[in-house]
Amino acid sequence: MEPLYRLEAVGKRYGEKEVLDIPGLEIREGSFHFLTGPNGSGKTTLLSILAFLLRPTSGALYYAGRRVEWKGETLVALRREVTLLHQSPYLFDGTVFSNVAYGLKVRGIDGGAGKERIDKALKMVGLEGFGDRRARALSGGEMQRVALARALVLAPRALLLDEPLANVDRESAEVIRGVIAGLPARGTTVIMATHDPGRAGGQNDELIRLEEGRISRAPSDGREWEKR
Amino acid sequence: MDFLLDSLRAALHLIEMRDPAFCHAVWTSLYVSFWSIILAALLGIPAGLAVGLSDFPLKRTVITGLNSLMAVPTVLIGLLVYGFISRQGPFGGFGLLFTPSAIIVGDALLAAPIVANLALSSVRGAHAAILPTAMTLGGDRLQSVLTLVSEVRFSMMAAVIAGFGRVVSEVGVAMMLGGNILGYTRTMTTAIALETSKGEFALGIALGIVLMAVALAVNVIFQFLQRK
Numbered sequence: 208m209e210p211l212y213r214l215e216a217v218g219k220r221y222g223e224k225e226v227l228d229i230p231g232l233e234i235r236e237g238s239f240h241f242l243t244g245p246n247g248s249g250k251t252t253l254l255s256i257l258a259f260l261l262r263p264t265s266g267a268l269y270y271a272g273r274r275v276e277w278k279g280e281t282l283v284a285l286r287r288e289v290t291l292l293h294q295s296p297y298l299f300d301g302t303v304f305s306n307v308a309y310g311l312k313v314r315g316i317d318g319g320a321g322k323e324r325i326d327k328a329l330k331m332v333g334l335e336g337f338g339d340r341r342a343r344a345l346s347g348g349e350m351q352r353v354a355l356a357r358a359l360v361l362a363p364r365a366l367l368l369d370e371p372l373a374n375v376d377r378e379s380a381e382v383i384r385g386v387i388a389g390l391p392a393r394g395t396t397v398i399m400a401t402h403d404p405g406r407a408g409g410q411n412d413e414l415i416r417l418e419e420g421r422i423s424r425a426p427s428d429g430r431e432w433e434k435r
Numbered sequence: 436m437d438f439l440l441d442s443l444r445a446a447l448h449l450i451e452m453r454d455p456a457f458c459h460a461v462w463t464s465l466y467v468s469f470w471s472i473i474l475a476a477l478l479g480i481p482a483g484l485a486v487g488l489s490d491f492p493l494k495r496t497v498i499t500g501l502n503s504l505m506a507v508p509t510v511l512i513g514l515l516v517y518g519f520i521s522r523q524g525p526f527g528g529f530g531l532l533f534t535p536s537a538i539i540v541g542d543a544l545l546a547a548p549i550v551a552n553l554a555l556s557s558v559r560g561a562h563a564a565i566l567p568t569a570m571t572l573g574g575d576r577l578q579s580v581l582t583l584v585s586e587v588r589f590s591m592m593a594a595v596i597a598g599f600g601r602v603v604s605e606v607g608v609a610m611m612l613g614g615n616i617l618g619y620t621r622t623m624t625t626a627i628a629l630e631t632s633k634g635e636f637a638l639g640i641a642l643g644i645v646l647m648a649v650a651l652a653v654n655v656i657f658q659f660l661q662r663k
Contacts, residue, residue, distance in 0.1 A: 260567050279576070287573040297564035300586060309582075310572035357572065 209272040211236040211365060211396050212257060217266035219252050219420075227252050227263070227420040234398065236271075236364075239391045242400040244417035250400040251294075253417065254367045257398065258291035287314065290363040294370040296354030303329070303345070303353050304338035310361045328360035333382045348379025355383055365396040372401065438636075445637030446644060456617065456626075457638060461645050464622040467535050467613075468603040471542030475598050478547040480591060483554025484580060488566075501555070504548035509541075509607030516541045517611055533614035538622070541608035546598035553594030557587040589661050596657055603649060 212234040219227035227249040234240060234257075242250050255261035256268065259275065259282050268275045270285060290310075298306050307328055311321045329335055332352040337345075342353055351371060358366055368387065372380045390397050416424035449457050486497055518524050520531040520540070531537045565586050569579035584591060606624045613620030615629060623642040630639040 255567075258571050260570060283573070283575045286570055289571075291567075291571040293564060293568070295564070297562055297568045299565075299568075299582065309569075309574075313569075313572065313574045313578045361573065 208235070210234055210269075211271060213269040215267045215269070217256065217263045217268060219249075219256065219261070220264045225420060227256070229253070229266070229420075229422055232415070232422065234365075234396060236396055237391050237394050238396055239388075239412045240396075240398045241412055241414045242398055242417065243402065243414060244423075247419075248417040249420040250417055251369055252420075254291055254369050254398065254400055257365070258289050258367050259285045260291065287361075288364045289367065290358040290361055290365075291367040292354055292358050292369065292371055294373055296351060296357075298342040298350055298353060301342060302338060303334065303340050303342050306342045306353055307338075307357045307360050310357060314361075324360050325356075328356040331359055331386055332356045346376065346379075348375035351375045352379055352382060355386065359386070363395065365398065366390060368397070368399040370400055370402070372403075442636040442640050446639075446641035449638060449641040450644065454638075454641075456621075457641055459618050460621050460623050460626040460642060463535060463620065464603060464624070464646075465649070467538045467542060467609070467622065468599060471539045471602050472546055472550075472595060472599045474539065474543035475546035475550050475602070476595050478543065479550025479552075479594070479598065480554045480584075482547070482551040483556075483594075484558060484584070486551070487555045487558030488580065488583075498555070501548055501552050505552055507545070507548070509545060509605045510611065512541050512545050513608045513611030516544065516608070520612070532612065533616060533620060535613065535620055537612035538609050538620060541612045542602035542605065545605060545608055546602050549601055550594045550598040553597055554591055557590035557594065558583065560590070561587045592657060592660065596653055599653060600650060604646065 210233040214229050214232040217227065217229045218225065242253065244250055252261065256263055262277045275285065299309060304325060307325045308321060311324065329337060332355050334349065334352055334356060345353065371383050387397055387399065414424055415422060486494065516537065520526045520529065520537055561583060565583050566579050569582040574582060604624060606628055609622045609625045613622065613625065615621050615625040623646050627639040627642050
């Protein structure tokens with residue numbers, strides 16, 4: 208079966224500095240991957256590439272069997288299949304409802320069907336009845352849950368999460384952990400950057416470890432990769 | 436001191452009596468300032484966004500040029516536009532010289548660099564996560580930029596208000612391109628300049644009071660919108 212993502216010799220440089228160098232990597236559809244590594248190891252860069260927000264300097268990225276061309280309209284279509292949840296999510300000025308509705312609105316989904324999906328997404332993250340609240344007046348954990356609902360409402364094929372449990376209270380962390388753990392069963396591919404996979408993991412999770420932009424442990428191989 | 440107090444009393448009387456010359460100068464000022472700032476915003480905001488959101492060779496030079504244009508003397512703009520719209524100029528056939536439209540064109544050119552520079556500053560000062568968030572939620576380039584503009588709308592409004600302040604208070608363009616024709620192109624500032632040179636302080640002070648009131652009203656409205 209064709210993997211959802213396939214990376215071939217993907218590299219990213221900022222000027223002279225090489226921040227990512229991945230000879231090869233495959234991510235199966237419907238899988239749950241942890242992306243670990245110390246600060247500055249390239250986790251956010253890799254997630255941004257997988258979210259089609261950042262173009263690699265070299266190499267090829269294949270998504271659902273097709274090579275990503277990094278061109279305007281193709282990119283918009285690809286971005287609408289995948290959502291990245293940032294570590295410190297930016298909530299737009301407005302209500303919780305308008306934030307969660309954003310992705311639907313840009314896709315031209317308004318009215319009843321949209322509202323139903325928004326209510327369902329807010330319920331999933333335990334924020335029923337929060338729709339009319341000002342998004343930026345919420346606590347850090349609640350804001351992270353709004354951002355998660357904003358991603359979930361789009362039913363993305365892949366959900367990429369950058370340290371979603373950092374800086375959130377215990378209750379919010381429990382909710383977020385519970386929601387994302389259930390996503391692969393619905394067919395959603397989850398790739399989650401975290402310092403602490405043990406706190407969020409399930410039985411079928413796979414681990415990708417990055418060190419200085421290079422993979423030191425790949426999914427399913429169960430062994431530390433030899434550092435080059 | 437008595438002389439100033441007498442002038443102030445006479446000015447208040449003129450305001451109270453709604454002197455036709457006084458009312459027309461106020462109306463002309465507001466009319467040309469309104470349309471010129473609309474034009475300046477239509478030119479300046481897209482220019483500021485384009486420079487702020489794209490990378491191109493000589494970007495730094497363009498920014499320096501925009502900064503320099505903010506300091507261009509009003510009489511120089513007046514002279515330049517005069518050259519284009521006078522009978523011998525390329526647009527002489529339109530008969531714009533010494534009409535309110537000529538002042539609108541000149542004032543728009545005067546305010547556009549101010550609006551563009553402040554719009555550019557707004558974009559550069561905006562939260563770095565706004566565009567990636569809009570894009571990962573599925574926004575195309577235009578939708579994402581409009582979201583950015585919406586998020587920094589108060590800075591954009593401040594840019595427009597700064598431009599309005601510049602055009603409503605300038606004399607050079609209005610004098611050179613409008614000709615200070617009583618009941619037609621005489622603005623508050625050209626009337627103040629003329630009346631003061633004639634030693635008629637009452638009308639000048641009355642217009643000065645209105646000018647201050649306009650500036651105050653615009654800022655009060657802006658503060659009100661910001662709180663909303």
